[in-house]
Amino acid sequence: MATLVAAGMLALTACRREAPPSSGAELTFEAPVSEAGVQAALRMSPVPPAPVDPTNRVDADPRAAELGRLLFYSTALSKDGDVSCATCHLPEEAFVDGRRLALGVLPLERHTMSLWNLAHQRWFFWDGRADSLWSQSLVPIEDPLEHAFTRAGVAHAVHGDDALRQGYEALFGPLPPLEDGDRFPAVARPVPANDRAHQLADEHARAASEGDEHHTHLFGSGFRHPHQRAWDAMAAEDQAAVTGVFVNVGKALAAFQRQIESRDAPFDRFVEGLREQDADKLASLDPAAARGFELFIGEARCISCHGGPLFTDLEFHDTGVPEVPGAPVDDPGRSRGLEALRASEFGVRSAWSDDPEGPAGVKVDFLPSTGHGHGPGEFKTPSLRSVATTAPYMHNGAFQTLEEVVSFYVTREGARQTGTTEKILVPLDLTAEDEADLVAFLRSLTGSPPDLARLGAPNR
Template identity: 45%
Template sequence: MPRKLKLLGVVIFLLFGYLAWQWIPMPLPAQWSTEQRALIDSLALSQLPPLPVDTGNAVADDPRAAHFGHQLFFDTRLSSNGDVSCATCHMPTSGFTDGRPVAVGIGTTERNTMPLAGAAYSRWYFWDGRKDSLWSQALAPLEDPREHGMTRMEVARLIGSTADYRDSYEQLFGELPTLEDSSRFPPQASPLGDEQSKLAWQRMDESDQYEVSLIFANVGKALAAYQRKLLPGPAAFDHYVADLQRSSSVTDSSAMSRAQLAGLKLFIGKAQCINCHNGPLFTNNDFHNTAVLSAPGVLPAAGRSEGLRLARSDPFNCTGKFSDADASECIELEFARGGDDMIGAQRTGSLRNLADTAPYMHAGQIATLEEVIDHYVAADIAVIGHNEAKPLNLRAIEKRQLRAFLDALNGALATEDRWLQPPAR
């Protein structure tokens, strides 16, 4: 009996030791090291540079274009059933996402809706980077049969037949062509879409195709001008960094809890999050394969390897005839990394305002941030390509602290309220 009790005591001791190791937090340092402080400062929103110039969009910062794009963004007439607008999936009240695993417009897509706040700082768009500008990205959903289900001819006709749209367009881009001649401009026509629309497009003169595509491209440029107004605002983390300017003590500020501070220490250190989620928007805007499983019943996505091919062949890319950029300004399109190394790689999203953007990953495969952290801790083998992440030896308390830190990145948008509401009509 004494031997059994002794053995039981050892088991209990080991169990309590394990639980203590899993759950007892490590003490915070009195001050951040010079290296830690530099990393923390680099993440603050105060370090965000001015919006990059969009050389491909001559009206990117024209207030009239932003006003026009604002109207278009909320207009359900830009859909084949009259029910879908850009704001259907990019809801201002939900961080410009929709809370769904994958977007639902006319039909159901295969990708999670990406948030728009700060999107103007990106170099590539969509999860696989198939678009190289904010304005060209805005065009793709309009002609996707699962999203807006329009043809570019219908978009052009809407602009031409709506008095205020026509006025806004002509102030920015010059006189609209006359589209009434149905023998030249059929009701529905596009190089994409159903067979009838494609056949109608093929029968059009090349010069007429160009006129319609130019109107279509300019609609994208107006939408992009509006979306450049959507910017993240300071969060608790940014207030903490500001407080560090007044006191170098780690815990003097009340902006973040001790658990969040411990999570910050992990974020820039042991957890290695900062390797990809760096800079004021907490993203390197690059592409990585982290072995996220496909949604059930869906084949693994080729990711960036396919996205770059699509970007280079896109008629609306930086080098295309609808871009306002000089070819010399499009070197990223030429030298971007692709090929087999990028199979399965998806774009690194911003971590700001994560609370508004669940579920997570490119097809909404992961429901909660706790599960996201577990995914990176495990770093399983990728189904296609190779997983760039390495397993993390995080204790239970450390995972909880890391999760707490992510809440410190939530903040109101630094955008005037009028841009977040449907425009008066």
């Protein structure tokens, strides 16, 4: 607990440097954490302002955020009109679904990710197969397991809805002449070869038609997917116009999502307390959480991957997460993610980016050209901001509670050894009380809940 001590006792030099106490300050405070803890804490808070993505020219435009909000909650962007982003990213559930594995039009192989502080992320998805938030946002729409929709359908949906059309045209200019059904079919898109989601959808279709000899494998030799056939029948400039609308929809969705921020957690108030030498604020971190913080940056070595104000290094590691039913044992994670990133038509260096030559692309310039160099089980280190609100955990939802996650790191029980599992992850010599303290610290990272008046479903 923070204690008020008389001047002359050991002062917190770090605090002095950050925020010199006003002259004549006679009192100073003793922090409930070590000097190393003070130094680390000052680097981990506050969350800096959301950076603007130069590859998305409407990223910081409030009109784009408002359009993005309509799109995020619209079920019109799905095959049967019953799936929206909010089907899996529920606003009143901290933008996750509470499921182990996500469920869209069909079951997914991975756990729904949280949407906190997305503007600070470098790669998107568990395997980092998107390099911008706007290009990420396009994937679920055409994913046959999620919205199972097509980009031509998206253009028609925007065109056919007054609010969407007005919001869109005010920002991006007139839509193409979508009323011309010969030029613009209702359903059309390119279907990427070897796309995992399409293979899975194909497997589901095959299982559903068991015994039906006439069922054609969607990926059978020489078979062209009907959506691809419709796409191929379009003129190149009409294809480009439709893809342009689709990309703009992704950019508006990004502008909406970058507002979903986790800030002002008890841990942040504690760090303010360090800076301002304010005893009340220092007390925001209770003694268990303060001990947990020391373990987090010390003996438990969590900070080596979960450092910085987002509590993530923004990169990929194999932590040996145990298998769960329904998720593949051999999910290749980052190695396949890298290949998908290379194949993506919507990269930050592509013609669809608003800054293809700019510095945002540096991160992709030096990536290995294949998945080689990445192990089979590497996944993105999740941010731990507001992590207590987003159970279950890990890319496959293997753990239901934070207690289970911490116990996994401490005991390493059930950990898969893939050969690339991080060497740093060894059983830790910690007590049950230490584990509880680590959990208490993780809980101190819960920021204010999302402002649903601004971020919840719009009244339409």
